[in-house]
Amino acid sequence: MEEFEPNPPKTPMISIRHRCAACFHQFKKKEHLVEHMKISYHSVHQPKCGVCHKHCKSFESLREHISGPLAKPHCSSIFSKNGCHICLKIFESPVSVDEHKESCLLTAPPLLGTLYVPYTEYEELEDKNHMSNKYHEAVAINCQMVGGGSDGSLDVLGRVCLVDEEENIIFHTYVEPQLPVTDYRYELTGLTEDHLRDAMPVTEVREKISQILYNGESIGIARLHGGKAKLLVGHNLHHALDSLLMNYPENLLRDTATYRPLLKTNFVSHSLKYLTKTYLGYDIRSESHDTFQDCVSVMRLYKRMRSQEHQNEDFETCSDSTTKLNISFDARSSKDLENMSPDELFRISMSNYQCWCLDSRPRKEIGITEFYGV
Numbered sequence: 001m002e003e004f005e006p007n008p009p010k011t012p013m014i015s016i017r018h019r020c021a022a023c024f025h026q027f028k029k030k031e032h033l034v035e036h037m038k039i040s041y042h043s044v045h046q047p048k049c050g051v052c053h054k055h056c057k058s059f060e061s062l063r064e065h066i067s068g069p070l071a072k073p074h075c076s077s078i079f080s081k082n083g084c085h086i087c088l089k090i091f092e093s094p095v096s097v098d099e100h101k102e103s104c105l106l107t108a109p110p111l112l113g114t115l116y117v118p119y120t121e122y123e124e125l126e127d128k129n130h131m132s133n134k135y136h137e138a139v140a141i142n143c144q145m146v147g148g149g150s151d152g153s154l155d156v157l158g159r160v161c162l163v164d165e166e167e168n169i170i171f172h173t174y175v176e177p178q179l180p181v182t183d184y185r186y187e188l189t190g191l192t193e194d195h196l197r198d199a200m201p202v203t204e205v206r207e208k209i210s211q212i213l214y215n216g217e218s219i220g221i222a223r224l225h226g227g228k229a230k231l232l233v234g235h236n237l238h239h240a241l242d243s244l245l246m247n248y249p250e251n252l253l254r255d256t257a258t259y260r261p262l263l264k265t266n267f268v269s270h271s272l273k274y275l276t277k278t279y280l281g282y283d284i285r286s287e288s289h290d291t292f293q294d295c296v297s298v299m300r301l302y303k304r305m306r307s308q309e310h311q312n313e314d315f316e317t318c319s320d321s322t323t324k325l326n327i328s329f330d331a332r333s334s335k336d337l338e339n340m341s342p343d344e345l346f347r348i349s350m351s352n353y354q355c356w357c358l359d360s361r362p363r364k365e366i367g368i369t370e371f372y373g374v
Helices: 030-040 059-067 073-082 094-104 126-133 202-214 219-225 237-243 272-279 291-306 334-338 342-347 356-360
Strands: 119-121 138-148 154-163 169-174 181-183 231-234 253-255 364-366 369-371
Touching (some): 030 334, 030 342, 059 073, 073 094, 138 202, 138 237, 138 291, 154 202, 154 237, 154 291, 169 202, 169 291, 231 237, 231 291, 272 291, 291 356
Parallel strands (some): 231 253
Antiparallel strands (some): 119 169, 138 181, 154 169
């Protein structure tokens, strides 16, 4: 009888995994990694772990990565010793963290209250104009609403405050209600009928705010690339502008309620109270909403986000978000993309939002106007 040799041992199949260079997700096929890069919009502007350098879609995602219930053990261990729970940066030693917190952990601004003069407007000093040579100046706004309608549920503008980057009040006034007030919401606003009896008409309020924001610039130039107009900072800005019956160029709005890195992991807005406590380290609105305190808090949030240092993207971004998204991917064939390494794919990936760190970069001069071109 013929002897048959046993079947030779099978060579184990080696599964090749393609790892994203930004978020470290792994894919079985290279084409799946390419599709992931197209829709993830990874970029140098995303919050990044200071230990493993993983890129996260928001600061809340990063917080979960380093200190949440399912945090990565290695990153969590280092962060617990050498990390700042406010800005989420990693330092060389606990001593360095303690020194850093003196500047990172802020104290709450004073309350303006409702006992101040009903109308305040300060002229900006000429020596502050040096800022315009560096970047667009910012102004923060906060509006307080009283209630209208039969049940007091309609928001009616009752008070508005603007502060500059040095936290000085540049405009503050009570506003004449456009509808009969049925609920002054005193516990939240501190406002009464006396405050609004001889208040400024909303048309005049809108005109004065426009003069401050446009800063002598034409509306056309402001909409195109800003010019000398100022950035408007706030929380839920469109609600404030609607209450003023006012429009302002989208490219000049900086809204802490919609800024991608400050959103929840499901891209829903946080409250200003939460953002202030989490990213500045102090509580606001313990009793009522104070318009000056809220103004200063959104300005501080904006400046903290603007002060982040990110390297330049390899590809110049555009002001038109529909044009810039995936322009680096669409210009290449699927075969070319699949032949690129994960690091190369990351280098051509761009953010789908304008990072506020770009506001701190010098503006370029084109023709007779100065602007920061993004």
